[in-house]
Amino acid sequence: AVERTLSIVKPDAVAGNNIGEIYRRFETAGLRIIAARMVHLTQSQAESFYAVHRERPFFSALVNFMISGPVMVQVLEGDDAIRKNREVMGATNPAEAAAGTIRHDLAETVDANAAHGSDSPETAREEIAFFFGEDDLHSRN
Numbered sequence: 001a002v003e004r005t006l007s008i009v010k011p012d013a014v015a016g017n018n019i020g021e022i023y024r025r026f027e028t029a030g031l032r033i034i035a036a037r038m039v040h041l042t043q044s045q046a047e048s049f050y051a052v053h054r055e056r057p058f059f060s061a062l063v064n065f066m067i068s069g070p071v072m073v074q075v076l077e078g079d080d081a082i083r084k085n086r087e088v089m090g091a092t093n094p095a096e097a098a099a100g101t102i103r104h105d106l107a108e109t110v111d112a113n114a115a116h117g118s119d120s121p122e123t124a125r126e127e128i129a130f131f132f133g134e135d136d137l138h139s140r141n
């Protein structure tokens with residue numbers, strides 16, 4: 001089924017000049033970018049976006065990293081987009097990510113892991129709404 005998912009190119013990948021490389025991988029996988037924006041998150045925005053992780057030991061490191069520089073936020077649309085995006089990104093920890101994935105090829109650590117992607121349809125809906133209104137989404141199906 002055609003799905004939408006929220007993707008973030010994280011501060012490490014923006015600083016590393018890898019926005020285009022990551023977008024190319026999305027498009028090669030059949031994912032269409034239907035909305036995109038560069039944003040430098042505030043601490044409260046990052047805390048709110050990652051609220052599900054609030055009790056995890058890595059929460060403050062995660063938030064501090066995510067506000068360390070601008071990110072690119074985009075909505076990807078396509079068949080099976082949520083799973084496909086996670087496949088293209090690879091495992092959360094770059095050390096465990098398969099060769100040829102974004103995190104294996106472009107990332108160094110579990111915090112600075114180049115990209116974020118929604119993990120379920122419910123999360124995708126919430127995360128897309130966090131950054132974009134319905135008028136911002138330029139669906140091309």
Ligand code: CMP
Nearest residue numbers: 053058062092110111112113115116117
């Ligand atoms: P992301 O998909 O953005 O969702 C939460 C982020 O927390 C994750 O990617 C990692 O960058 C970061 N993180 C740091 N440590 C861990 C951990 N032990 N398990 C999961 N995520 C972690």
